[in-house]
Each structure stands twice: as structure tokens, then as C-alpha cells.
Amino acid sequence: MTRLLYTSYFLVLFTYAAAQDPDDLRSAAQLETLAVNTDQETENDQLVQFLQYLLRRPLPINRVGADHLLDLHLLTPQQLNSFVQYRELFGPFRSKYELQAIPFWDLETIRKILPYLSFTETGEVNKLTSKVISKGQHQVILRSSNTLEKAMGFESDSNGVRKYAGSPVRLFYRYTFQYKQQLWWGFTGDKDAGEQVGDFTSFHLFIRRKGLLKTLALGDFVLNIGQGLVHWQGLAFGKTSEVMGVYHQGNLLQPYRSGGEWNFHRGIAAQLQKEHWELTVFGSARKLTANTIRNGTLQEGFSSISENGYHRTKGELADRNSLLQKSYGAVLQYLTGRFRAGVSAVAYNFSLPSLPEDKPYNRYAIRGRNWYNSGIHYTYTYRNIFLFGEGAVCKNGFGILQGMVMSIHHKVDLSIVYRNIQPGYQSLYGKSFTENSSVTNETGWYTALRLVPWPGWQVQAYADYFRFPWLRFKADSPGSGQEYFLQVGWIKRKKWDIYLRYRSTGKQENISGNYLNEPVPKLQANLRWHAERIVNQRLELSSRLDQVWYSRAGEQQSGTSVFVDGRYQLPKPTLVVSARIQYFKTGGYDSRIYSYERDLLYSFSIPAFYDKGFRYYCQVQGKPARIGRRLHVKLQWWLRWSQTKFGESHTIGSGGDEIRGNKKSEWKFQIMMTW
Template sequence: MISRYSTSGVLRRLTLLPLVLGALLLVRPAAGQVPDTTVSEPDPEGLLEDLESTTGTPEQLAEALDELAASPLDINRASADALAQIPALGPSLARTIVAFRERFGAFGSIPELRSVEGITQNVYLAARPYLTIGETVTPAQEEASRFPTWPAWQFVREDTRYEILQRTTRRLDLGRGYEDDTTRTTYAGSPSRIYTRLRVRSRDYFSVNLTLEKDPGEAFTWTPDTGTYGYDHVAGHVAIGQRGRLQQLIVGDYVALFGQGVALWRSSAFGKGRAPVRPMARTTRGFVPYGSTDENRFFRGAAATVLLTPSLSASAFASRRTLDANVNVPDTTRGELFEDLAATSLSESGLHRTPSERADKDAVQEDVVGGGIDWQRGGLRVGVLGYRSHFDRPFQPGDAAYQRFRFSGTSATLLSGYANWFVGDAHLFGEVARSPDGVLGLLGGGTLRLNDLADLAVVARHFPRDFVSLHGYAFGERNGATQNETGFYLGLDLQPAERWSVVAYFDQYRFPWVRFSVPRPSTGYDALLAIEHRPRRWLHYYVQFRSETKEQGHPVAVAPGRELDGIRPETRQSLRLHGQYQFSRALRLRTRLEGIRFAAPEQPDEYGMILYQDVRWLPISSLQLDLRVALFDTDSYDARVYAYENDLLYTFSVPAFSGRGQRSYALLRWQPLDAVTLQVKYAVTRYENVDTVGSGLDEVDGNRLRELRAQLRLRW
């Protein structure tokens, strides 16, 4: 008889392992092993995989990091704002690098970055994949113009990159949604996800992009009436930048990233994770051309930023686009027309597979106009912005308590002021935004670097229950839901010795009003501690402990047979051991063992675990093979486990597993020519003791889910 809770002792035992391992590795230094490998690969995993509290998809972040790795920044040319996009640097170190460059001249090589104060070994290794070094710019060239200038046409032409990307992914085990069944609801289209992107780009100088996508189950049809032109999702833009006073001009689709995201951050952003300090501080990036697959988080229209003086810029944007929304079914007996009905909420899935999903498509049109002024001098940067949003159909959230403070009506105006102040080794930042009815939302914080020993971040946020930020995406427990939350965050990044790093954060938060399925105001806290040791450049491992306690909705029995809506604290803890060994350029091994504990009052604790082994092998330099075998075992969905997976370029995969089973995949990357990259991934998950997998229209008979993904990229 195997006890349901028999994994319980594992977590306890795991706690001893790191101590043993650490002690063992310290005993004797290694001698005689040749450091064949000093390669540093992009490691988005460390930044992205623990962002599980993020409500939005981190796919945009993953794509941005892949883009950055594909077009690395020149350490002798890139601006501080550009370098700040590298998560390992953040705004503060980016400025330090630029100041160093201005004072001592151009870098002769990338490793010279290590001379910059604050660029520790760990920071250097994490930032290295996103950096390159090219021609230097002489101060005389820089001073010749007060504004950025385009280089000679010939340079732009030679620098221009053309890219064609075709991706097709498909599940091989299908649910009944794909059956030919006229008696029940089924999906309109094939199970393939088809994605096509065409792009022409020369750094920040110009960019032309067209992105087309069809989700699984969506029809591939040409029906202009419903805004469907073959692919279900179409995004594109034409953009130019860095041309004299014209810093950025975009026609088409774009995102806007201003201040700390309290009022306007139409994109994803980093939240709590294993990089607890530097990604917390944001700086205004203005408008960024958009060509991603998220169907909601972008604007469509025109946007421009103009430099009035070298330190003063003005931005303006206008957007008109349709959005999916839930609209009540019209009561035709009372003469109601669909056009007259109010919307209850936006629908953010982006899926249009079934009649009900298609009914929500493009149900509202939103017009947004806005602008801002941004001024910077020395270490100070301040700005103001405002926008007005108008919908062609009023919003009337339902009567439930959790819907009371949701946006209602047809229009909203937001105003905001923000500041970043770099003073010494500190970076202070903040934003105050005013939503309709004069409700203020605030976020303020700072990062501080103490020599090369420690980095500290403090962030406080207060978004009242009636603060409505239609296009905000500020830091918080519910990253992206900039409403009904007050919290305080403390992050620490320590380097106690050359080869060690300790990162930690603690975040305490309160939701002053009820949330969906949480019928009372609630509180929670979240803490992480990770200790990483890099005994050799080719070997590192870390131990990470994370614990989150959060109040969630749960019925409370007040009398026999009588229950009231209540809340209870639920705790989810994880302990992870993770090691990576780079045998040579041709072989990399990764191993992970992670245990999960889920605890709630008056019920037995539930446990989960995952054990995986990764092998990356490059038999020849143009061919890369990633293999994984993972075995997972969890008592319940609450004790589920997550594991980041290598995937096709520009995509992101952190699947969650519950139950008992095995996951394995093979990812092949073949680059026969510099211009051609082909990737194929085959993945299979096999569950134990189940007859079906999934639910609803995606319920699959059997215990197996297989998926095939392929992508071809032409880039020249």
C-alpha cells in the first residue's frame, strides 16, 4: 500500500542535501581540470521561470530577451536606456557603464566591462550574452550633433536584417473539440497553431513588421466581416527612430512603457523572481514597436516621441482598436439589440474557437489619445503623462461584490507623474497616477548598491480598490492588475564571496477589497531565498527555498449543513536543488530536484516533486539537441510543479504538472547556413492512473499528451 502522503518525508530530507553538497564541494579545491569552457549562454530561465504569480503571459519578455540575444547591444554605442533592458544590469548599472565609457573612453574588449564598479563576475556572466562590441564612436562625432543622427545610408543598408519566421505547432492527441460532431459545440478550425512573421529592421533606426497568427481550434478563413483575414490575429508596424529630433515614430501596432507602469505600461514586465533587485526598477522607454502574439496588450494607431531639446522630449499617441469583451445575450423579446448592450468585462484569452468565443470577438472599440513630457538632466529624470480612453460600448460590471470597483462607463482619463533619480549608487523611482474620480495610485522605491557586496531594492505600492488603471502594469503580487493592492517589497542580492551569491526577497501585501473567489479582504506574504555557488566557471548549482502564504476563498462551516463564504490562509512552499555542468562547448548537463508542500488549515499537507535531467548536445556546431526526462509526482493540483523548458526561439514554456507521470522532450536546432535556422520539438507527457487528460473540449482519452512544434527562421 503506497501512502498518498508518502512523499512527505522527502522535503524534510531534501533540506539536508544542500548542506551536505556545499560542505563536500568546499573540502578540496579541484586541480588538473582544464577549463575548456568559458561560454556564457542566455539564461532567460533564471529570470522567467519563477514568475508564476504573473497574470499576464511572460511570452513578450521571453521574446524580448531572445531578440536582445539575437541582436546584442554594442557596449561602446548603446545608450543607458538601451543597456537598462538587460535584466542583469538594470537602469543603475547601465548608467554606470555609460559614465565609465564617457570618462575613460571606449572599451577595448567586452571583458573590460569587469573594470566598471558593480559589474561583478555574476553580473558579467548574466549580461554577457546580450552584449557585443563594435566600432567606437569618437567624442567628436557625438558632439557634432545635439541630437541622434542616422549613419550613412550605406551603413543602414548593410546593417538591415530581414527575417521570415514560420512556426507551426500541433497537439497530436486531440480532445473532442476537434471531433466532427454536429450535435455539440466543437472548435471551428484545425488543432494547429500557425504563426508567420515578416520583418525588416536596422537596430533602432527603422523597423517594418507583419505578424500573423492562428491559435489551435481557430478557423483559417477569409471573412473580412468579422475582421478575420486568414489568420485570426494580425499585428504589424512601420517605425523609424533616432533621426534627429525624431526619436521614435511608429505607425501600426506598438506598446507604451512609461514611468513605473502605474498608469501606462502596455506590455509585460518582470515581477518577483530569482532576480530580486535590478529588474524591479523601471525607466521610461517610451513607445516600442509591437509584433508579438499577445492579442490584447498593445495599441494600434500612431505614436511619436520628439526631442524638443537634447534633454526634453514630448510624446503623443493615438490608438483605435477593437477588443474582445463579454457582452450579455440580447433579449430579443424585449427588442434588445446586441449593439445596445453593455459589456461586463474584457476577455483576454485571445481565443476564437467556439461560437461563444467568437461572439466576444471585437465586441468593443477603444479609442485612446494621450501624451507626455519627459525631461532628464544629470541623474534626474521626471515626466508627466496623460491619456483618455473611450469605448464605443459602455461597461457595466455585474452586481457581485468583487466587480464593484471595476471600470464602468464609456470613458476614463488618467494622469500621471513619475521620476527617476540616480544619486551616487542609489536609484530612487516613483510614480503617482490619478484615475477617474480623483483616486490616486502610487508606487515608490529605490535600489542601492553597496560596493560590489550587496544590492538592495525596496518597493512600496498602493493601488486603492477604486483605482482604475486601464493600461497600467505596475509591480505587484498580481503583476499587471494595478488595482486593489497595497504592499511592501524588499529584495536583496548579496555577493558574500567571489563564487557565491545569495538572493532573497520578502513581499507583504494586502488586498483591501474582495477578489474573484476570495469573498473577504485578504493578506499574504511571499519570500524567496536562493544560494548559488559557482565553484568553477563551468559548474554551478543553487538551492532555492520559496514560501508564500496567501488568504484564499474557502467555505467556513458555521453550523451543521450551513456554510458561509470565508477565507483561509494557504501556504505553498518549494525547495529546489539545481545544478548545471558544462562539459564542453558540445555538451551541457542540467539536473533538478524540487519538492513542493501545500498546507491549509484542517486538511493534511499535500506534497509534490519533480526530478529532471537535461542534456544539451552539439554533435556539430550547426546542430544542437536538447533532451529532457522529467518525472513528477504530486498529491494534488495545489501541490503542482512548474519546470521551464527549452523551446522554439521567441517562445516561452513553463508547463505545470500535477498528478503522477513523466514528461520528456527532444528539441532539435539545425542551422545549416547562417541565414537558416530550423527547430523541431517533440514532447510527450504520460500520466499514471488516469483514463483521460484535460477537461472540457480539450479532454483527451488516454493518459498521454504529445505535441510537435516546428519553426523555420530565415534571417539575412
């Protein structure tokens, strides 16, 4: 088998690629699935920020709370509860080898979480005084990127006027301060290509302490309630290759430090805690970019809220900050070790009435100047069974989600999720375990199984059956669908990591051209083989083959993609060099293939490949170097070049982003100072 795998590598070229975090393969799969479901790359780097901080300043294992471990997104609910109960029963941990005695903790879990835990006693929690500034961590990030080929939006017309107001350079900057898991402050700025400098700025101050006032947030923050039926603004994944990851994990209140311009609140929030009771209240007022409906110069309402954050053209600039949204709400929770329950209510007020397009699928959409969502949620652990659920209501309907994760055997895990969300239920910031990208108009059953038949082997599978009671965008009738997933993986002594994955999904979609749109079955199947090999401490190699099949109303497409990459660390100078070469060929956009690329720290690249061409990138990363004796400033830098080349007669993109040519080239540069 080893000889066969080596032969597979040398059938194609191999180059070098750098990992962004210790658990890169798992994160890549989840972020890739998120891009497939939303058709866009995420800008939410909250999890990466949290993990990178812990690599420098790990959590003290004997004092860390369950909430902080929850933020790691590495532990199942059973594993988290087992950890807390084990520490309460047997006292402080003395060695990392003791983790093997915790129920439900396998060697793979321990390997993933060890880099973020410290077994050194650091004393009691320090009070928040002026001295924490000298003990905390400051970090400054400056990032710039640009596409070399000029898009149509940057070319002047016959009158010398360009469609885009700003330059093609994209800029990002961020300053953050953090003291342990108690104090955060900072600001963020972002300018997209085509925008003017200063388009988006963000500020946060976040305090977490012991006592009655547990948490205080000023500026920008996010709220994660229950299982996302009412409200969820943090990073959350639906159906992924981690088939047991059906439970939404995340602290209820968190500071917002990312560059996205939509999914957060701006105002004040506080958490009060007394024994087992916790109360969270918040108020927010912020201006949003909305597609306004005008009668001459008079604004009559808005049809939708823009989530992409672009302010480049005349129309986009006119809609910028055109809508004032006020939000307020409260969450009351009862918290114990095995049982947690809460009630929540969130209300919204708009400065303009919501007037969605007069389309049949918009019959139940949010309308008017006011909206609300309220719900109840709970979790309960009994031995090897973890139960969770949420029920929510709004003006026009209700939604229910109930799930279970159970360890049948130390080698077998089972998860089941049922959801029933009426077409009339609408949630402005909802993000739950659903097939739809929005939390509405869906019922379904999800069942998953994870097996560990032999050491190093793992089999994961799920089946999801869903139904849409009402019309959807691009589907002018109620419908149903199903999705199947199977993955077989093999890991050998941190040297090999190989998996074979198959995924099939089917549901209805309109076929246009007739007098009436007719929904017809749309079927898609994906097959993937992926292998990673750690050759030595300096060199890592990986390879992947993707195959996709697509069909709808007699139209059939197929696609293939193959890439090879690796990682090489130079001893002197201390550099990490990375690159990838990829070939792709598909029948069109419907058979596109997504591939996660390792990028600059805190930046994501998950392009969609379609038609025929090649893609490569090369990245150089400088290891941390001290540049100051007194401040002990550490400097890191990244430089990245990428290019996609299609066939000879080709255009890339559409509208103002259209490039007349067959290639697209991009450079990125980032420096990071930490002290």
C-alpha cells in the same frame, strides 16, 4: 563535494538539452515566475528578438545610448549610470578588460553583457535612405505545432457539428526587417488550435532617428510609462529570484512584433525631443474581443475584455471584434544623467459601456464608456543610491509606488519597495510591482538583500508583507499576507552553476461549501535544488528537484518533481540534440509545479505538472547554413517532440480542450531564414 554532485547525477538518467540564449538560466527563472503568477505562458518574445539580433550585430560600446542598454534587462540602474558617467569622464573604451574598472560592474555582469557589445568603431550613424534596405537584416519565421490526441472540441456531435471551427494545427509566421537601432518594419500572423486561418495579423513600422522628431511608430506599438501604475505593455517581472530587479526597465515606446492579441496599441505614436525635454503622444483605435451583454440581438454592454485571444467556438467568434477601444495620451519627460521625471495622461473610450458582473469584489471596477489614468514618475541617482517612484490617479482613487536600490558595500546590495494602491484605483494596462496580477487594492512593503560573501557565492533573500483593503476574486473579505524567499547560489569557472531555493507565501482564499464563502489562510512552500554542469564544449548536463507543500482549511497537499537534461552538439552533421525526462507526483492541481523547458527559438514552454506521471521531450536544431550565393540567406530549423503521460484512468484538460486519455503528445516545427 564534486564527488557528491557527480553521484547525484548518476542516480538518475541523463539526457541532452539546448540553451536558447547566453543567459538562459536567469531568463528561465523570470519567465517561470511570470507563469506561476499569471497561470499562463507568455507570448511576448520582444526581449528574445532584441538579444538575438544583437548576437549578430552587437551594439557599438562607444556610441550606444542608455536607452538601448536599458532594453537588455541585464544592468541595474546604478550600473547603467556608472557606465555613462565612466565613458563621459575617461572617453572611448579601448578593450573589454576596461569594463572591470566601471563602478558596480562585477565579473558576472560583464560576462552576461559582453556578447551584445562591440569594441570595433563603425563610424557615424548612417542616414535613413533607400540604401538601408541592403544593409539591414531581413528575417522570416514559419512555425507549426499540433497535439496528436484529439480534444473534445474537435469531435463531431450527433448532428455532425464540432465545437471548434478550425483545425487543431497551430500556425505562426512573421517577417521582420531591422536596420541597426533605427528602422523596423514587418508583419505577424497567428492561428491558435481550433481557430481558422487568418485569425490574427499585426503590422508595424518604427523609425528612430536624431533630431526633433526622435521616434515615429505606425501600426502596432507598445507603451511603457513610469513604473507601470498608469500603463505598461512590455515584458515586466515582479518578485523573482533576481531580488534587486524591482525597477521596471524598458523604453517608453517600442514596436510590437509578438503573437499575443491583447496587450498593444494600433495607430500612431511620435516622440519629440529638444535638449533635455521629451514629449510622447499617441492615438490608437482597435477592435477587441469582449464578453458582451445582450438583450436579444441588441448589445447593451460588455462585462470583461478577453485577453487569451481565442476565437474557436460560436460564442468566442460572436464576441470577436465586438468592442471598439479608442486610446490616446501623452507623456512629457525631463531627462538628465542623474535625474529623470515625467507626467503622463492616458484616456480610453469604448463603443459599449463597461458593465462588470454584480459581485462585491467588482465594486470599484471600471464602468461606463470612458476611463482615464494620469500620473507622475521619477528616477534619481545619488552616488550608490537609486530612487524611483510613481504616483497615479483615476476617477475613483489613487496609487503610489516608491522604491530604492542601494549598494551598501561592494558585496552587499539592498532594495526596498513600498506601494499603496487604493481599491478604487483601476488601470486597464497597468503592470507594476504588486502581489495582485492587476494594479489595484494593495498596500505593502518589500525588502530584499543580495550578498556576495565569497567569490562564486551569492545569497539573495526578500520578505514581502502586503494587505488587501477590499475584497478580491476568490476572497470575500479584506485580507493580508506575506512572502519569504531565500536562495544560495554557487558558480565555479563557468563549469558549475548550482542553487538551493526556498519560497514561502501565505494569504487568504475562500473555502466553498458553506452558505457563505469563508476566507481561510492558504499557505504554500516551495523548495528547489538545481545544478548545471558544462562538461565540455559539446556537452552540458543539468538536474533539478522540486518539492512543494500546500495547505488550506485542513486540506493538505504535497508534490515532488525531478528532471534531468543536457545538451550535446554533433560535429557532423552540425546539429544540436536536446531532450529531457521528468517525473512528477502531486496531491492535486493546487500543489502543481511549473518547469521552464527550452523550446524553439522565440517560443516558450512552461507547463504546470500535477497528479502523477512522466514528461519528456526531444528536440533537434540545425545550425545556420547558407542557401544562396547572392542573397547570403541563412537557414535554420527546429524539430521538437514532447509527451506527458499520466496514470491509467485520467483525462487531460477541460471543456473543449479535454482529452480522453492519459497522454498528451505534441510536435513543433520551425524554419527561420535570415539575410
